[in-house]
Amino acid sequence: MARFKRERKLYHLNFEAADLDGFECYASGTTLDQFVEITALAEELKTEEGRTKENIEKQFTVFAQHLKSWNLDDDDDQPVPCTYEGLAGQEFDFVMAIMMAWMAAIASVPDPLAGRSDSGETSPAPSLALAAVSESLAS
16 A cells, blocks of 8 residues: 655635734644644633633644744834744734634634536426415315
8 A cells, every 4th residue: 555645734824804904824734632732721711720821821832833924024014923922922812813713724624525516507496386275165
């Protein structure tokens, strides 16, 4: 049997819902182990006890490891490094928009029938010839 090596997935993140027109960001996929870890951390961060500095940093450190490129410039029109440090210097809502777009991308399952078949026509709906409703007979 021939061996198979799968190429790592690179996601072009979607920011249609956010006010980030022109921003582009690419991030890699994650392993199942890391996905479980990130999901568990996200759940912990919903609780007061779990919202520790260590958990927050860990969540964003793992996320930053998957950032591959972006077209982000700082206030001086200089490129912001696509690293944890570059991410950490951004406003929280912007960071969360990127992270949520990444989570949506890695958690989505592609449609196996993404393309249409041009091998035939759509079948027309069958004609339903219904008889007129008759008046009920008096008994």
